[in-house]
Amino acid sequence: MAENLEESFxxxxxxxxxxxxxxxxNISAETYHDRQKKRGAWIKICRIFYEGxxxxxEKERNEICTKFIQKWKNIKDHYIKSEKKNVNRDKLxxxxxxxxxxxxxHSYKLLVPQQILSLA
Numbered sequence: 001m002a003e004n005l006e007e008s009f010x011x012x013x014x015x016x017x018x019x020x021x022x023x024x025x026n027i028s029a030e031t032y033h034d035r036q037k038k039r040g041a042w043i044k045i046c047r048i049f050y051e052g053x054x055x056x057x058e059k060e061r062n063e064i065c066t067k068f069i070q071k072w073k074n075i076k077d078h079y080i081k082s083e084k085k086n087v088n089r090d091k092l093x094x095x096x097x098x099x100x101x102x103x104x105x106h107s108y109k110l111l112v113p114q115q116i117l118s119l120a
Contacts, residue, residue, distance in 0.1 A: 009049075011075065017045050018072060042069060 018024055021041035023031035031037045042065050046053045050064050 009071075014045075014049065014071070015075065017048060021045070024072070039065075 022029040023037045023041050026032055046065050046068055053064060
């Protein structure tokens with residue numbers, strides 16, 4: 001993978017890898033709140049999409065992981081915004097399995113109200 005995530009980046013493959021790790025996206029999964037499992041999942045994803053990831057020092061690996069996490073957040077945000085605008089799904093860069101994106105994004109949106117309730 002190149003230094004720039006936009007160069008030859010396969011979004012569908014990326015979403016497919018995210019789908020394989022419910023600890024990243026599924027708030028109803030027991031592992032969702034396990035920071036070590038979530039971090040481990042992101043490291044696996046980074047190894048797949050960033051050539052030479054393990055040869056980088058810790059600071060660089062953290063920066064790379066942060067970029068991939070932000071990429072995932074951007075994909076989810078794009079999906080949510082397009083859903084609100086009723087954009088034709090064929091125009092979106094998502095997997096044909098739209099139910100995963102739908103469930104993932106709506107689980108993500110439900111996180112804030114649940115956090116507020118837990119603080120009360």
